Amino acid sequence: MLRFATTSALLFCLSVPSLASAADPTAAELLKRYDAVMSPKTFDGLMVMVAHRQDDTTRTYKFRALKSQDDKIRTWFFEPAAAKGQEMLRVEDNMWVYMPNLKRALRLASRESFQGGDFNNGDVLRVNYVADYTVKLIPSDDATTWLLDLTAKTKEAAYDRIKLWMTKDKQQPAKAEYYAASGKMLRSAKFDDVKNFHGLERPAHITMKNELASKRYTELTTLDMKLDLDIPAQKFVLDDLGR
Amino acid sequence: MLPPLLRIAFRNVLRNRRRSLITFSAVFLALGIMVSIRGFLNGLQATIRESVVLGQTGALQVHRTGFLKSVSASLDLSIPSDDAFLAKITAIPGVKEATARIMFGGMPNANDVSTAALFTAMDPRRELTVCPRRNEMIYRGKALKDSGPAAAILSPELAASLGIKLGQKATLLTGDRDGVMNALDFEFVGEYGQPGLPLPDKKLGFVPLAFAQELLRMEGRATEIAVALHRFEDAEKVKPVLQATLGPEYEVSTWHDVAAYIDDAIATQNFILNLIAGVFLFVALLGIANTMLMSVLERTREIGTMMSVGVRRRQILTLFLLEASLLGLAGGVLGSIAGGGFVLYYGHKGMILPIPGMLAPLHVFPLVSAGYILFILGLAAGGAALAALWPSVRASRMRPVEALSAV
Numbered sequence: 001m002l003r004f005a006t007t008s009a010l011l012f013c014l015s016v017p018s019l020a021s022a023a024d025p026t027a028a029e030l031l032k033r034y035d036a037v038m039s040p041k042t043f044d045g046l047m048v049m050v051a052h053r054q055d056d057t058t059r060t061y062k063f064r065a066l067k068s069q070d071d072k073i074r075t076w077f078f079e080p081a082a083a084k085g086q087e088m089l090r091v092e093d094n095m096w097v098y099m100p101n102l103k104r105a106l107r108l109a110s111r112e113s114f115q116g117g118d119f120n121n122g123d124v125l126r127v128n129y130v131a132d133y134t135v136k137l138i139p140s141d142d143a144t145t146w147l148l149d150l151t152a153k154t155k156e157a158a159y160d161r162i163k164l165w166m167t168k169d170k171q172q173p174a175k176a177e178y179y180a181a182s183g184k185m186l187r188s189a190k191f192d193d194v195k196n197f198h199g200l201e202r203p204a205h206i207t208m209k210n211e212l213a214s215k216r217y218t219e220l221t222t223l224d225m226k227l228d229l230d231i232p233a234q235k236f237v238l239d240d241l242g243r
Numbered sequence: 244m245l246p247p248l249l250r251i252a253f254r255n256v257l258r259n260r261r262r263s264l265i266t267f268s269a270v271f272l273a274l275g276i277m278v279s280i281r282g283f284l285n286g287l288q289a290t291i292r293e294s295v296v297l298g299q300t301g302a303l304q305v306h307r308t309g310f311l312k313s314v315s316a317s318l319d320l321s322i323p324s325d326d327a328f329l330a331k332i333t334a335i336p337g338v339k340e341a342t343a344r345i346m347f348g349g350m351p352n353a354n355d356v357s358t359a360a361l362f363t364a365m366d367p368r369r370e371l372t373v374c375p376r377r378n379e380m381i382y383r384g385k386a387l388k389d390s391g392p393a394a395a396i397l398s399p400e401l402a403a404s405l406g407i408k409l410g411q412k413a414t415l416l417t418g419d420r421d422g423v424m425n426a427l428d429f430e431f432v433g434e435y436g437q438p439g440l441p442l443p444d445k446k447l448g449f450v451p452l453a454f455a456q457e458l459l460r461m462e463g464r465a466t467e468i469a470v471a472l473h474r475f476e477d478a479e480k481v482k483p484v485l486q487a488t489l490g491p492e493y494e495v496s497t498w499h500d501v502a503a504y505i506d507d508a509i510a511t512q513n514f515i516l517n518l519i520a521g522v523f524l525f526v527a528l529l530g531i532a533n534t535m536l537m538s539v540l541e542r543t544r545e546i547g548t549m550m551s552v553g554v555r556r557r558q559i560l561t562l563f564l565l566e567a568s569l570l571g572l573a574g575g576v577l578g579s580i581a582g583g584g585f586v587l588y589y590g591h592k593g594m595i596l597p598i599p600g601m602l603a604p605l606h607v608f609p610l611v612s613a614g615y616i617l618f619i620l621g622l623a624a625g626g627a628a629l630a631a632l633w634p635s636v637r638a639s640r641m642r643p644v645e646a647l648s649a650v
Binding site: 051053102 | 317319350352355356357359414416418419421422423424425426427428460
């Protein structure tokens with residue numbers, strides 16, 4: 001009898017959170033969902049980035065991004081001409097850029113600007129929010145969204161704090177605000193144009209606005225994203241850059 | 244009538260020599276110290292100003308309008324750096340030379356370590372005419388003008404964080420004017436440290452202009468032009484002429500504008516000096532007031548006698564004021580001579596001040612203007628008279644009969 005009571009109490013305790021998650025996702029589940037949508041387990045993507053500058057001119061960059069099973073990312077730049085032949089590689093907390101003129105890779109910092117746009121290197125090369133941030137749900141100002149409050153766990157995280165809105169219907173990212181340790185908003189992002197890429201629904205278009213410069217923003221468009229690939233591990237070693 | 248009164252005043256001052264000597268000494272010391280400190284500060288301020296103007300800023304600077312106000316030094320706001328543009332500037336009367344520079348942020352890389360640093364690119368040849376003190380910017384190693392085209396001078400802090408030694412190579416990675424990354428190798432040729440300016444605790448680097456123009460993909464462009472004048476004191480006069488020549492697209496600033504912190508530091512020093520000098524003078528003048536009050540009290544019967552033989556009240560007042568002024572003036576003149584002597588001696592010989600946080604000791608040549616000496620002499624004599632006003636008025640208001648019968 002006593003054993004039955006303990007077991008049923010235990011079962012009840014275990015069932016409560018799972019019952020709740022069936023209705024409302026937890027903060028951790030939403031964050032996992034963000035990572036799954038924005039940075040699938042493996043992918044081979046073709047992206048176009050358009051940087052809108054303070055003087056109303058634009059710069060366009062085209063690159064391929066490849067992600068390995070063990071969360072390494074490599075990119076190849078095709079446009080503009082000045083960036084052609086440049087490659088980037090991220091392995092864990094390390095980032096490098098391969099310079100074709102030097103025929104050598106140089107170390108990069110995750111908080112540096114990604115080729116002069118309003119994304120930083122971490123935004124593009126290191127999307128692993130579950131690993132980098134602790135998360136909690138906070139009340140959202142918009143009833144159709146969940147609002148997540150992310151706080152950096154490591155100093156390699158691209159930002160100190162992020163506010164991330166996820167839609168309730170499809171659990172897609174809708175918008176985000178990125179903050180410095182001081183509490184100053186550095187950037188804000190909008191996610192839209194949800195498309196199906198080989199079975200994965202995700203926003204194809206991100207607009208990143210630089211909150212420190214009134215007219216600067218950068219658009220990142222995913223042209224194509226192949227999924228569930230088997231990419232040789234040797235593509236993600238420093239010595240392979242430039243080959 | 245005045246000369247005899249002056250004579251009496253003299254005699255009265257000398258009557259109580261010990262007391263007069265003490266009062267005189269207070270004024271003497273106050274004035275001596277005031278002149279010495281003023282002279283020292285003038286020398287120090289001139290040294291700092293020279294270090295900044297001849298070592299960093301030049302007398303005038305030209306930027307693209309909006310550059311100085313932009314949040315980060317933006318490569319978008321660039322200006323021409325070709326010979327034709329520079330010739331337009333050097334053609335203006337009073338201008339000696341102009342030199343182009345680029346300020347930019349970069350990520351030097353060595354030993355698989357990268358760090359963020361601030362770089363200044365300069366034309367190694369022209370720069371030395373505009374800022375001759377740049378010659379002294381090398382603490383160890385070679386100057387840019389004696390090095391190859393891909394050379395850099397780094398602050399000790401930057402070299403240490405990269406883990407490189409003089410003569411070793413490193414790579415400078417940065418976004419070009421469009422933000423596209425670019426990188427070039429350079430040799431670490433010299434360690435930065437400028438005498439007269441604080442040792443930089445920042446990550447700073449200096450590279451040749453042509454190297455930066457290639458790296459940033461901005462041939463023929465710069466972010467700043469530093470201008471040397473034949474006399475740097477003419478900066479305010481040449482500024483409007485240069486501004487009118489270049490037009491509203493460009494912004495001309497004097498070294499005062501770009502190194503406002505120097506003026507702030509000088510203003511603070513002057514404020515503190517004036518405060519200290521004011522306290523010294525006030526204490527000395529209190530001594531005079533005390534001396535005169537004692538003198539009046541002691542000489543009550545004498546004042547009564549003078550009045551009863553027909554000396555007017557106004558003459559009594561004048562007499563006491565004269566005595567005080569004589570004391571103030573004598574102490575002041577001799578104090579100024581002593582202070583002036585100190586300033587002259589060290590102004591000729593120079594003072595060498597080792598200052599913590601600076602690489603080389605400061606050479607200060609004290610200097611004081613005749614105007615300042617005359618001003619504080621007037622202040623001492625006038626102040627002495629003012630301090631003596633109340634005792635003197637008291638003396639002049641005495642009633643002869645009562646004064647005569649005072650014990």
